[in-house]
Amino acid sequence: MESNKTQADGDARVGRPRFSFFSLLDGEVLLLPFLKRQFKLIVLIVVLAILYISNRYSAQQEQIEIKKLETELIDARYMSLSRSSELMKESRQSNVQKVLEEHKSEVKVSTQPPILLESE
Secondary structure (H helix, E strand, O other): OHHHHHHHHHHHHHHOOOOOHHHHHHOHHHHOHHHHHOHHHHHHHHHHHHHHHHHHHHHHHHHHHHHHHHHHHHHHHHHHHHHHHHHHHHOOHHHHHHHHHHOOOOOOOOOOOOOOOOOO
């Protein structure tokens, strides 16, 4: 008779599982017929959620990389602009003459205008 009572309790338990906090902790909630029927849908939702999270993470990493590269580009432009202005400053005729005089070079600035050679 005891086995009949245990069997009846088991049948009642399988027949109508209840949702409670302890059944969630025990894992009995996974035995609910609704979850058994919708198992494929639940797996699909979990996979899509993982893909969504990974896609968002990779997009954020790309945005960080883009901002870093934009900053490097701005720095490179400023460096190029400053180098260009330094080159212009150093290549002025007055600066070239000054450097030649400091090094006591024999090269002198011509006082005569250039002569144009005409070809026939």
